[in-house]
């Protein structure tokens with residue numbers, strides 16, 4: 001999606017909800033370190049990890065700042081490209097956030113976002129009952145935190161409603177097999193505290209599910225549809 005956005009050396013780029021900086025660093029690579037990238041995230045611990053990563057990789061044109069998206073429009077100037085991965089789903093006032101970002105987009109600027117969608121959460125239920133259960137724990141937790149679990153397929157309407165022109169729209173199914181393995185056990189561990197806090201599953205249920213996932217995958221001889229990722233590129 002970034003390559004198809006026309007990303008160029010010299011561009012000023014904002015990565016919103018950058019987390020530990022993976023997408024910002026990818027953007028820096030794509031512009032050969034020429035240009036400026038600012039990654040912002042409300043989580044100061046993630047920003048620290050991103051800063052350490054950039055220092056370790058000797059990347060000097062990316063700056064990571066602990067800041068909520070809501071402040072970006074006031075404090076950071078204007079950008080040729082605004083990017084974000086798995087961030088829109090967490091924003092309570094999403095339409096206002098998009099409108100605010102639109103105001104700091106330079107003329108003929110671009111926005112590129114990639115977001116997931118829970119639409120495939122039960123597609124593999126017959127062959128993969130345990131993987132499906134794990135997948136549902138994840139989405140139920142996000143939904144209980146007021147996350148938008150259908151943001152992927154809703155982006156088109158949202159961005160066009162904000163007056164932006166859609167240049168590219170893609171969706172990609174993420175497939176997992178015995179050869180690729182599944183990241184669901186890892187994800188359950190990462191989200192353990194949130195899942196338990198939301199009352200979706202207990203620690204014991206999670207641990208026994210995590211153990212059983214590998215066996216289910218190895219015995220399945222089938223394809224598990226893990227996720228559906230939507231990507232959108234818009235311009236003003």
Ligand SMILES: C[S@@+](CC[C@H](N)C(=O)[O-])C[C@H]1O[C@@H](n2cnc3c(N)ncnc32)[C@H](O)[C@@H]1O
Nearest residue numbers: 017018019022041042043068069085086087090
């Ligand atoms: C699923 S992570 C994605 C991180 C990164 N974009 C990636 O793909 O690796 C979502 C990130 O959004 C951040 N976030 C959530 N609400 C935010 C807000 N209002 N302003 C800035 N960051 C926010 C979280 O702290 C978290 O790091």
